[in-house]
Amino acid sequence: MACLRDLAGPYSLAGGGAPALAPGLSDRAAVIPACRPSSLGDPGFLRAHGLKYAYVGGSMANGISSTRLAEALGRAGMLGFYGAAGQHLEEIEKAIDRLRDADHPYGFNLIHSPSDPALEAAVVDLYLCRGVRLIEASAYINLTLPLIRFRTAGIRLNAAGAIETPNRVIGKISRTEVANRFFSPPEEKYLKELVSRGELTAEQAGLAAKIPVAEDVTAEADSGGHTDNRPLVNLLPTIITLRDRLQRRYAYASGLRVGAGGGIATPEAAAAAFMMGAAYLVTGSVNQACVESGTSDAVKKLLAAAEQADVAMAAAADMFEMGVKVQILKRGTMFAMRANKLHEYYRAYNCFDELPSETRAVLERDCFRAPFEEIWRGTREFFLRRDPAQAERADRDPKHKMALVFRWYLSQSSRWPLAGDESRKLDYQIWCGPSMGAFNEWAKGSFLEEPEARDAVTVAYNLLAGAAALTRLHALRCQGVSVDPRLARQEPRTREQLAPYFE
Numbered sequence: 001m002a003c004l005r006d007l008a009g010p011y012s013l014a015g016g017g018a019p020a021l022a023p024g025l026s027d028r029a030a031v032i033p034a035c036r037p038s039s040l041g042d043p044g045f046l047r048a049h050g051l052k053y054a055y056v057g058g059s060m061a062n063g064i065s066s067t068r069l070a071e072a073l074g075r076a077g078m079l080g081f082y083g084a085a086g087q088h089l090e091e092i093e094k095a096i097d098r099l100r101d102a103d104h105p106y107g108f109n110l111i112h113s114p115s116d117p118a119l120e121a122a123v124v125d126l127y128l129c130r131g132v133r134l135i136e137a138s139a140y141i142n143l144t145l146p147l148i149r150f151r152t153a154g155i156r157l158n159a160a161g162a163i164e165t166p167n168r169v170i171g172k173i174s175r176t177e178v179a180n181r182f183f184s185p186p187e188e189k190y191l192k193e194l195v196s197r198g199e200l201t202a203e204q205a206g207l208a209a210k211i212p213v214a215e216d217v218t219a220e221a222d223s224g225g226h227t228d229n230r231p232l233v234n235l236l237p238t239i240i241t242l243r244d245r246l247q248r249r250y251a252y253a254s255g256l257r258v259g260a261g262g263g264i265a266t267p268e269a270a271a272a273a274f275m276m277g278a279a280y281l282v283t284g285s286v287n288q289a290c291v292e293s294g295t296s297d298a299v300k301k302l303l304a305a306a307e308q309a310d311v312a313m314a315a316a317a318d319m320f321e322m323g324v325k326v327q328i329l330k331r332g333t334m335f336a337m338r339a340n341k342l343h344e345y346y347r348a349y350n351c352f353d354e355l356p357s358e359t360r361a362v363l364e365r366d367c368f369r370a371p372f373e374e375i376w377r378g379t380r381e382f383f384l385r386r387d388p389a390q391a392e393r394a395d396r397d398p399k400h401k402m403a404l405v406f407r408w409y410l411s412q413s414s415r416w417p418l419a420g421d422e423s424r425k426l427d428y429q430i431w432c433g434p435s436m437g438a439f440n441e442w443a444k445g446s447f448l449e450e451p452e453a454r455d456a457v458t459v460a461y462n463l464l465a466g467a468a469a470l471t472r473l474h475a476l477r478c479q480g481v482s483v484d485p486r487l488a489r490q491e492p493r494t495r496e497q498l499a500p501y502f503e
């Protein structure tokens, strides 16, 4: 047991079963190679981003992945992304002010906003102007001019004649065609546009045509929030194969890497992802339940009680009309049922007045807690300030008006849990994947059962150290050694207990 837990040294297992340090291995039954947390993943990823560990805390909207979370992971040699989606520009700017002088790596989210392209462009302006150098780009189908502008700004040849890009992108995808776009050079139409706007010189555009939009792409399987619910065991190999194909086609100097996210919250899942070739891990749901996350204590308690089947897909606020869904916590709330009903009504009726009167009354009582028209007045004012075309369209089209009011409920229901609004507990929209239940099951009976004891670095240490130990155990199995299943159990350990493996 000690030989598997002490991750540093190579051991051999003597024929009698007693572990021994191995100078000569020939007469031994099996060899257990060393595996430290810092050896997991792709060393190129660690070098490119100045990290010690191939572990990333993914962006979580509305500042749920807070500056505090990014700082905690960054100081521990990992990478955390600030959750800029859904935040006002002033909030994002404050987060940049807090992180920009940090002496550790960090990044910001850039989320594709098809319904508000001006916002996406403004966020990129802010990042460029305030020196944000690394983004996690997500929710893209086609890439956009602002994204390419971020990636290519400042591109140059260094003294050795190599292409240097001050700005880097980690693309997050769950579909091959989107991975293809991230791993390919920027489309010519965007480079031409940037040259014609004077944002790139022709020479810079020529250099930009030789680099991928993203050297790193995260294959995001079944996760909290927006997800295609793909199994990681299928998605990851597909994206790795695509990466190899595109690397052969473009022969990039720097190489391409694929990370794994979605479903990773136990040592076993972490070990499996690395063993399948993930360059790095991305976690989300489990970090939301940690002390550094920007959500309320009430949410952290609900998350800590979640089991694996306590998640469901519910209608999303953005892209509501298209029927897009997000994965959320079902247990303890009625949000999934109410949100999905709203989508059903939207599909079935042309305006709110067409709904049966009892249904209207129930919605006004439970979801809106106000008359429909009152919610509409506030929503209309909001859109007149933010996006007048929406309000004008709704004035002409009662179905659109109904959609905007329904979307009011869906967007407020993300705010209530952040504020810990007890009166709206049944309407909490908490993005969460099945990994949360897997983590809770693993942590059951240990100090990590309590939300107050969950800090993101202790969680990360456990996943990485556990993955390293399981990798060693796997090496034994591969040599035909029958392993006692109790050896495979990676008990939750405190940060102090794990510190020796992270020095």
Ligand SMILES: Cc1cc2nc3c(=O)[nH]c(=O)nc-3n(C[C@H](O)[C@H](O)[C@H](O)COP(=O)(O)O)c2cc1C
Residues within 6 Å of the ligand: 057, 058, 059, 060, 061, 062, 064, 083, 084, 085, 109, 111, 136, 137, 138, 139, 172, 220, 222, 223, 224, 225, 226, 261, 262, 263, 264, 265, 282, 283, 284, 285, 286, 288, 430, 431, 432, 433, 434, 435, 436
């Ligand atoms: C509460 C929550 C909010 C999220 N918000 C975003 C977001 O704004 N942008 C983004 O790229 N990913 C977002 N994600 C996805 C995470 O960054 C991460 O990729 C995902 O959670 C990993 O899967 P897991 O939930 O199984 O750990 C969110 C996830 C959660 C749980």
